[in-house]
Amino acid sequence: MSKKLRVLIAKPGLDGHDRGAKVIARALRDAGMEVIYTGLRQTPEMIASAALQEDVDAVGLSILSGAHMTLVPRVIDLLTNNGQENVQVFVGGIIPEDDIKPLKKLGVRAVFGPGTPTHDVVDLLWKTID
Amino acid sequence: MSHSQSIADRVIQGDRLALARLITHIENHIEDTRQVLDMLYPRSGEAHIIGVTGPSGTGKSTLVNVLTIELLKSKSSEDSRIGIIAVDPTSPFTGGALLGDRVRMQRHSQDSRVFIRSMASRGAAGGIARAAHDVVIAMDAAGYNPIIIETVGAGQSEVAIASLAHTTMVIEAPGLGDDVQAAKAGLLEIADILVVNKSDKPAAETTTASLRRMLKFTEEIQEQESGVQCKVPLINTSAINHAGVDQLVEAITAHQAYLRSSDMRKKSNLQRLRNQLDTMLRDALFAQWQSGFDQKAYDAIILQVMRREVSPYQAVEMLLRQAH
Numbered sequence: 001m002s003k004k005l006r007v008l009i010a011k012p013g014l015d016g017h018d019r020g021a022k023v024i025a026r027a028l029r030d031a032g033m034e035v036i037y038t039g040l041r042q043t044p045e046m047i048a049s050a051a052l053q054e055d056v057d058a059v060g061l062s063i064l065s066g067a068h069m070t071l072v073p074r075v076i077d078l079l080t081n082n083g084q085e086n087v088q089v090f091v092g093g094i095i096p097e098d099d100i101k102p103l104k105k106l107g108v109r110a111v112f113g114p115g116t117p118t119h120d121v122v123d124l125l126w127k128t129i130d
Numbered sequence: 131m132s133h134s135q136s137i138a139d140r141v142i143q144g145d146r147l148a149l150a151r152l153i154t155h156i157e158n159h160i161e162d163t164r165q166v167l168d169m170l171y172p173r174s175g176e177a178h179i180i181g182v183t184g185p186s187g188t189g190k191s192t193l194v195n196v197l198t199i200e201l202l203k204s205k206s207s208e209d210s211r212i213g214i215i216a217v218d219p220t221s222p223f224t225g226g227a228l229l230g231d232r233v234r235m236q237r238h239s240q241d242s243r244v245f246i247r248s249m250a251s252r253g254a255a256g257g258i259a260r261a262a263h264d265v266v267i268a269m270d271a272a273g274y275n276p277i278i279i280e281t282v283g284a285g286q287s288e289v290a291i292a293s294l295a296h297t298t299m300v301i302e303a304p305g306l307g308d309d310v311q312a313a314k315a316g317l318l319e320i321a322d323i324l325v326v327n328k329s330d331k332p333a334a335e336t337t338t339a340s341l342r343r344m345l346k347f348t349e350e351i352q353e354q355e356s357g358v359q360c361k362v363p364l365i366n367t368s369a370i371n372h373a374g375v376d377q378l379v380e381a382i383t384a385h386q387a388y389l390r391s392s393d394m395r396k397k398s399n400l401q402r403l404r405n406q407l408d409t410m411l412r413d414a415l416f417a418q419w420q421s422g423f424d425q426k427a428y429d430a431i432i433l434q435v436m437r438r439e440v441s442p443y444q445a446v447e448m449l450l451r452q453a454h
Contacts, residue, residue, distance in 0.1 A: 003158050004225070004250070029226040034250045039233035046239045050232060053239075053246055055150035083147050 005033040005129055006056045010047045011040050012071040013063060020092055021062035027118035044071055048078035051087060057129045058088040068095055068103065076107050088128050134162055138169035141272050146245065149272050153247055156264045167264055174270035177277045178386055181295030183257060183317065186283020188303035189327040191216065191234035192369040194280050198238055200375045211243045213274030215265055217258050219282045220250040231280060245274060256290025257281040263294060263406055284317055292320035293405045296398060297385045299323045302341065304333035318344065321362055323381045329366035329374065338366060427452060
């Protein structure tokens with residue numbers, strides 16, 4: 001059997017809106033990936049720990065609260081400390097234009113705003129992970 | 131030291147990333163994984179394997195969550211560790227899967243005593259992934275005990291878990307069926323422990339009563355036939371309220387003790403191994419046969435079957451003869 005892409009979709013922080021995360025999870029599922037969804041209100045530590053046990057290829061973070069500049073670097077640091085520096089991190093939600101560059105500098109592969117066609121996310125994952 | 135040996139050593143020493151990667155390799159049938167498993171196998175065999183099955187939506191994940199809390203509480207030693215394998219279905223159309231059991235188990239995600247792995251069923255029909263046997267060996271060798279396996283939401287005949295687990299729990303919920311459902315063959319028959327979860331719901335009493343009648347009837351038949359009585363405990367829980375979980379742990383411990391005191395554990399292990407070897411042998415024989423066979427001849431015979439010139443039985447005979 002060929003390799004299956006495994007992707008963790010997580011919602012760090014305190015906002016309680018997971019519609020977007022669920023839509024992405026569903027779209028990736030329909031693209032033939034194995035999607036692990038962990039639910040609301042995750043700490044970066046919980047996310048990194050789940051990413052390790054699940055040995056995922058990518059982590060998608062959905063953040064609408066504005067806390068992305070705090071949460072995202074923390075997740076990336078923890079992944080690196082755990083030996084998972086190769087895991088691709090992508091971010092979705094409400095991210096101001098000015099923050100996209102700094103996030104990418106930190107190692108975020110892509111940032112997806114509202115209205116992104118789901119196949120853009122799928123394409124990115126197929127392209128960057130092999 | 132070989133590469134395989136170093137992976138095996140890291141898994142045995144409790145390296146969680148090494149275990150996680152090994153599980154991925156097992157799932158993907160990566161070469162060399164077999165050598166690692168060969169090395170781990172002698173270190174396995176300690177873990178008590180608990181199967182959790184039942185229809186979807188009965189609260190299996192939530193119950194596994196509270197069960198894990200309770201088991202950790204009851205364990206005295208500091209280094210006790212629990213492995214959880216949570217299986218969800220793979221789409222037969224896209225091959226994708228949405229694995230959502232972790233949502234109910236969030237509180238353990240950071241606990242270094244708990245290792246949770248979500249697995250997609252990847253086409254296996256019995257309710258657990260085909261690779262689950264090997265994942266159990268890996269977790270077992272890494273020192274996880276017990277290992278809890280949660281199956282996909284089971285209908286009536288997803289009973290493969292019974293040939294993998296030492297203790298099989300079947301989780302029902304109120305309102306899912308009447309006495310006739312309770313009398314049907316399949317899922318309910320494999321229960322070592324029967325659980326009615328969501329017992330805070332109004333219909334719980336009716337469901338419990340009809341399952342209790344079913345169990346009583348089974349016991350009477352067994353006693354008439356063999357003289358032995360094998361009592362399956364029926365336990366009411368309400369996982370979200372953490373109610374009845376202590377009784378559930380007691381029932382698991384009692385079943386474990388029963389297996390140990392009788393030669394049942396040995397017998398059930400023997401049966402498990404036999405099932406596993408049969409499957410592996412079947413796969414290996416098929417692969418062997420396939421490697422020595424001409425695809426064109428195969429296609430030609432299929433066409434003959436399609437034209438109704440030979441029956442499928444005759445086709446199989448022809449195929450077997452030609453391979454020699």
